[in-house]
Amino acid sequence: MSTSATPAMRQYLDAKQQHRDAIMFFRMGDFYEMFYEDALVASRALELTLTSRSKDAAGGAVPMCGVPFHAVDGYIARLVKKGFRVAICDQVEDPRKAKGIVKREVVRVVSPGTLTDAGYLDAREPAFLMAVTVVGGDLWGAALLDLSTGAFTAAEYAGRDGVQALADEIATLKPREIVAPTGLDLATPLPAIATSGVPVTPIDAWMFDVESARRSLVEQLRTAGLAGFGLDGHPAAVAAAGALVQHLRGMQKAELAHVRAITYRQRTDALTIDPTTLRHLEIVDGAEGGRKGSLLDEIDVTVTAMGSRMLRSWLLAPLVAVEPIRGRLDAVEALTTSATVRGTFREAMKAVQDLERLIARVALGTAGPRDFAGLQQSLSAAPRIRTSLAEVQSALVGSLVAEIDDLADVRHTIEAAIVDEPPALTRDGGFVRDGVDRELDDLRAISRSGKQVIAEMEARERVRTGIGSLKVRYNRVFGYYIEISKSNLGAVPSDYHRKQTIAGGERFITPALKEYEEKVLGADERILERELEIFDELGGKVAAEAPRIQTTSRALATLDVLAALAQAAAVGNYVKPHVHDGDDLVVLDGRHPVVERRTAAAGSPFVPNDVSLNGTTSQIVILTGPNMGGKSTYLRQTALLVIMAQAGSFVPAREARVPIVDRIFARVGAIDDIARGHSTFMVEMQETASILHHATSRSLVVLDEIGRGTATFDGLSIAWAVAEHLATNPTARPKTLFATHYHEMTDLADATPGVVNFHVSAREWKDDIIFLRKIVPGRSDRSYGIQVARLAGLPRTVVDRAREILSALERDELGRGGRPSMSATETDPQMQLGLFRSAPVADPLRERLASIDVDRMTPLDALALLAEIKKEAAE
Ligand SMILES: Nc1ncnc2c1ncn2[C@@H]1O[C@H](COP(=O)(O)OP(=O)(O)OP(=O)(O)O)[C@@H](O)[C@H]1O
Ligand SMILES: [Mg+2]
Incomplete structure (x- = not known):
C-alpha cells in the first residue's frame, strides 16, 4: 500500500485486504464504487462503463466503475448469480457529522449461498448453503441451511457408501454454495461437485474444530447442549453445522434470530430417491429441465410459496413409517370430503404471504416497511384459517390448527407502529404512525408548520413584489428558493439574493426563507433518523419472536400442502392408497398422473393398468411389447405411485395397496453424461451396478431396456444376468419391473420362480399397428418396430x-x-x-x-x- 494514496483509497485498500475473494462495493456519496481488478471484472459482468480515478501512487490510472446506491440490490444479485461474492463497504457514520474522513466498514458479504433478496430467489425453491467437512479421516459431516427461511439440518455419512450418499444429496438438494475447511480436498471424493458447478468456498479450518463448532452452535441455538436436537454423538455433523453458523454470523453481521433450531437427518428417515431416479422419473424437474412436465408441477396447487417449497421437499424425501404416512393420508382424505371447507380454507390462505422468508428478512435486518405490513396482514388471517378448518375430522389437521398462533402481540406491535400502506423502502420515510413517538410527532409538527410558513411566504411575497408568477420552490442542491421569470426581474426587491440564472429567469433566496428552510430540513432529516430508530427497535422485537412465527408458518404451510393434495386428488380423481408394512404392491387401474393429463388434452383417454408385485410369486415382471406400446409409461407410473403414496398423497388409481418401500431405483431411458466423459452405455452400466449393490428386498426397481446400448448379444446377456441376479440373490430380491425388447428374456420366467411375463397388448390391422396399451399376462414376441418407424415418418x-x-x-x-x-x-x-x-x-x-x-x-x-x-x- 502506498503512503501517498488518498485517505479514502487507504480505507478502501484496508477493507479490500480483509476480503480479497469478494468484489468490494465501496460507498462514496450516492454511489457504490469498485476499483482495480474488481472494476474490470464487475464492469464486464454488469455491463458498466469503466472509467478511471486519478492516478495511484505509481502514476497509473486506477480503473473504476460504480452503481447508484439506490439500485445496488439488483447489481449485487446479478453478480452473485454469476457466482461472485460481493462485500459491501458502507459509510457507518453520518458524513456531515464525521470529523475528517467518514468511517467505512464492510457491513455484509453476499455470496451465492447467502443471497436472500426475494426478487432474485425462486419463491418455490429452497436456497441452501451447505457446509461439508470430514472428521477423523472418514466420517463426513454436512450441514444445510436455507438462510432465506432459517431451515437448518445436519447429517453424517460414513464409509464409501456414505460418500456416495453425500454426493447424491448434493445433486438432489442443489446447494447454491458449499463451504469447506481450507485445504480439504472435495474434488477427489466428491467429483460430482465439480460437474454440478456449485461454487466451493474455503473457510478457516479452525471453525470446523468440533469443540469450537459445538460452542458456536450452542450459542446460536441458545441451548445448554445439543442432545435435544439429536446431535449428540455426531461430531462431524456438529462440526459442519457449527462452522456454518460461525461463518454466517461473520458474513451477515447479524444475529440470525431465525436460526434457533436444527434437525439431525438420518438417511433411514426417508425413502431414498437417488439423483438418477429423480431425473428419470421427472419428479421435481421435467424432461426439459424446468418444473414443467414434472410430478410436482402436476400436483402442486398450493396457495403459498411456503407450501410449494414444502410439497417439493415431501416429494424429494417421502416417509418410510406407516403411522405418519397414514396421518397425512387421513388428513388429505378429511380435506377431500368437503369442497366447501377446502375452498374456504384455501381462500383464507391467499392472505398469507411467505411468512418464512418475511421473518428471515426481519431477522437479517433486510426487511422493509412493507415486509412488516405483510407479516401483520398474514398473521391477521390466522383466526379465519383456524375457523375454516374447525370441522375437519383429522388428528393431524387438528394438531396443526392448534399450532397456529395468532401472535396477536406481534401483530399489534407492528400495527401500532407502521402505517397502513407503507412505502417499500425505509429511505422513503413516512412509515411510522403518528402518535407512536413523542419526539417524532414534535418533529413532524415543526416540519409541517415550517412548510406552512413557507407556503404562506409565497403568497405574501407575491403581494409585496406585485409579481403574480412568483414561486417558492425546492431542490436538493439549493434547498428552498424563489423563482422569478425574466420579464419580472425589474420588480425584484433589494433584500433578495441572487443564487442562479436559468433559461426562463433567475432564482433567489432571502434570509427569512433560509431560516425556515433550516427548521424544515433539520426536522425532516431528524424525522427520518428517528423513524429508522423506531423501525430497528420494532425489527428487534419482532425478530425475537421468530421461533413462534416459524412454528405458525410451518403449520400453515403443512395445512396448505395437505389441502393442495386434497385438491389435486379431487381434480385428478385420485384415491387414498392403503399403505402397509406388508409385502404386496397391488394397484388396480393405475395411471400416470402427467401422461394422463397430456393424453386427455390430446383427446385420447389414458388406459389404466394393474400392477401386482410381491416378494414371492410375482417378484419380477418381464414386460415386453411393441415400441410406443406404453412400457416405459407403465414403469414410471408405478414408481411415481409409490412415491406419491409414501409422501402422503392420494394416487391416480382405482385402488392401491402400497407396502413401505425403502428405496426406489429407476433406470428409464438413456441420459448421456458427456460432461463426465462417460458414454451412454458406461453410464447405464454404472447405474445398473449401483442398483445391484444397493437394492434391498424392500426396494422397488424399475429397469427399462437395460443393455440396449451395446451389441445385441452382449446386451441380451447382460440383461438376462441382471434379471437373474435380482431374482435369485437371496439377500435382496427387490420388486422389479423390467421392460425389454429382448424377447428371449421371457424364457427366464420358465425356469425362475417369482419371474412372470407380461406384455403390452397391440393389434395388427392390415399393415398398421393399433396400440391397446393394456398390460396383460404372457409374453409378446414382436416389437413392431418397423410399423412404428413408419408412423414416425421414415x-x-x-x-x-x-x-x-x-x-x-x-x-x-x-x-x-x-x-x-x-x-x-x-x-x-x-x-x-x-x-x-x-x-x-x-x-x-x-x-x-x-x-x-x-x-x-x-x-x-x-x-x-x-x-x-x-x-x-x-x-
Ligand atoms: N396407458 C396409456 N394410455 C394411453 N396412452 C399411453 C399409455 N401409455 C403410454 N401412452 C402413450 O404412448 C406413448 C409411448 O409410451 P411409452 O414410451 O411408454 O412406450 P414404450 O412401450 O416404452 O415404447 P418403446 O419401446 O419405444 O420405448 C406415451 O408417450 C403416451 O403418449
Ligand atoms: Mg420405452
Whole structure:
C-alpha cells in the first residue's frame, strides 16, 4: 500500500485486504464504487462503463466503475448469480457529522449461498448453503441451511457408501454454495461437485474444530447442549453445522434470530430417491429441465410459496413409517370430503404471504416497511384459517390448527407502529404512525408548520413584489428558493439574493426563507433518523419472536400442502392408497398422473393398468411389447405411485395397496453424461451396478431396456444376468419391473420362480399397428418396430427395405460366419429380391446351406458354421 494514496483509497485498500475473494462495493456519496481488478471484472459482468480515478501512487490510472446506491440490490444479485461474492463497504457514520474522513466498514458479504433478496430467489425453491467437512479421516459431516427461511439440518455419512450418499444429496438438494475447511480436498471424493458447478468456498479450518463448532452452535441455538436436537454423538455433523453458523454470523453481521433450531437427518428417515431416479422419473424437474412436465408441477396447487417449497421437499424425501404416512393420508382424505371447507380454507390462505422468508428478512435486518405490513396482514388471517378448518375430522389437521398462533402481540406491535400502506423502502420515510413517538410527532409538527410558513411566504411575497408568477420552490442542491421569470426581474426587491440564472429567469433566496428552510430540513432529516430508530427497535422485537412465527408458518404451510393434495386428488380423481408394512404392491387401474393429463388434452383417454408385485410369486415382471406400446409409461407410473403414496398423497388409481418401500431405483431411458466423459452405455452400466449393490428386498426397481446400448448379444446377456441376479440373490430380491425388447428374456420366467411375463397388448390391422396399451399376462414376441418407424415418418423406401431385411432375418438367412448376410444385396439392387426370395423347400437347414458362399469362407468360419448347423439339426 502506498503512503501517498488518498485517505479514502487507504480505507478502501484496508477493507479490500480483509476480503480479497469478494468484489468490494465501496460507498462514496450516492454511489457504490469498485476499483482495480474488481472494476474490470464487475464492469464486464454488469455491463458498466469503466472509467478511471486519478492516478495511484505509481502514476497509473486506477480503473473504476460504480452503481447508484439506490439500485445496488439488483447489481449485487446479478453478480452473485454469476457466482461472485460481493462485500459491501458502507459509510457507518453520518458524513456531515464525521470529523475528517467518514468511517467505512464492510457491513455484509453476499455470496451465492447467502443471497436472500426475494426478487432474485425462486419463491418455490429452497436456497441452501451447505457446509461439508470430514472428521477423523472418514466420517463426513454436512450441514444445510436455507438462510432465506432459517431451515437448518445436519447429517453424517460414513464409509464409501456414505460418500456416495453425500454426493447424491448434493445433486438432489442443489446447494447454491458449499463451504469447506481450507485445504480439504472435495474434488477427489466428491467429483460430482465439480460437474454440478456449485461454487466451493474455503473457510478457516479452525471453525470446523468440533469443540469450537459445538460452542458456536450452542450459542446460536441458545441451548445448554445439543442432545435435544439429536446431535449428540455426531461430531462431524456438529462440526459442519457449527462452522456454518460461525461463518454466517461473520458474513451477515447479524444475529440470525431465525436460526434457533436444527434437525439431525438420518438417511433411514426417508425413502431414498437417488439423483438418477429423480431425473428419470421427472419428479421435481421435467424432461426439459424446468418444473414443467414434472410430478410436482402436476400436483402442486398450493396457495403459498411456503407450501410449494414444502410439497417439493415431501416429494424429494417421502416417509418410510406407516403411522405418519397414514396421518397425512387421513388428513388429505378429511380435506377431500368437503369442497366447501377446502375452498374456504384455501381462500383464507391467499392472505398469507411467505411468512418464512418475511421473518428471515426481519431477522437479517433486510426487511422493509412493507415486509412488516405483510407479516401483520398474514398473521391477521390466522383466526379465519383456524375457523375454516374447525370441522375437519383429522388428528393431524387438528394438531396443526392448534399450532397456529395468532401472535396477536406481534401483530399489534407492528400495527401500532407502521402505517397502513407503507412505502417499500425505509429511505422513503413516512412509515411510522403518528402518535407512536413523542419526539417524532414534535418533529413532524415543526416540519409541517415550517412548510406552512413557507407556503404562506409565497403568497405574501407575491403581494409585496406585485409579481403574480412568483414561486417558492425546492431542490436538493439549493434547498428552498424563489423563482422569478425574466420579464419580472425589474420588480425584484433589494433584500433578495441572487443564487442562479436559468433559461426562463433567475432564482433567489432571502434570509427569512433560509431560516425556515433550516427548521424544515433539520426536522425532516431528524424525522427520518428517528423513524429508522423506531423501525430497528420494532425489527428487534419482532425478530425475537421468530421461533413462534416459524412454528405458525410451518403449520400453515403443512395445512396448505395437505389441502393442495386434497385438491389435486379431487381434480385428478385420485384415491387414498392403503399403505402397509406388508409385502404386496397391488394397484388396480393405475395411471400416470402427467401422461394422463397430456393424453386427455390430446383427446385420447389414458388406459389404466394393474400392477401386482410381491416378494414371492410375482417378484419380477418381464414386460415386453411393441415400441410406443406404453412400457416405459407403465414403469414410471408405478414408481411415481409409490412415491406419491409414501409422501402422503392420494394416487391416480382405482385402488392401491402400497407396502413401505425403502428405496426406489429407476433406470428409464438413456441420459448421456458427456460432461463426465462417460458414454451412454458406461453410464447405464454404472447405474445398473449401483442398483445391484444397493437394492434391498424392500426396494422397488424399475429397469427399462437395460443393455440396449451395446451389441445385441452382449446386451441380451447382460440383461438376462441382471434379471437373474435380482431374482435369485437371496439377500435382496427387490420388486422389479423390467421392460425389454429382448424377447428371449421371457424364457427366464420358465425356469425362475417369482419371474412372470407380461406384455403390452397391440393389434395388427392390415399393415398398421393399433396400440391397446393394456398390460396383460404372457409374453409378446414382436416389437413392431418397423410399423412404428413408419408412423414416425421414415421414408417409404427405407421402411420397405427394412421389411425385406427383417423377413430375411426372421428366416435366418446367414452369411459368412453364421451371421445374417446383407452386404451382398447392397451391391446389386436387382439381387435383393432374389437373395431373400423364399427357398423352394421350407426347410431352414437347407435354406441355410444354400446361402453359404463357400468360396469366401475361411476354414475356421466353415468349421464354426458346421458346428452350429450340427447343433441346430440336433434340436
Ligand atoms: N396407458 C396409456 N394410455 C394411453 N396412452 C399411453 C399409455 N401409455 C403410454 N401412452 C402413450 O404412448 C406413448 C409411448 O409410451 P411409452 O414410451 O411408454 O412406450 P414404450 O412401450 O416404452 O415404447 P418403446 O419401446 O419405444 O420405448 C406415451 O408417450 C403416451 O403418449
Ligand atoms: Mg420405452
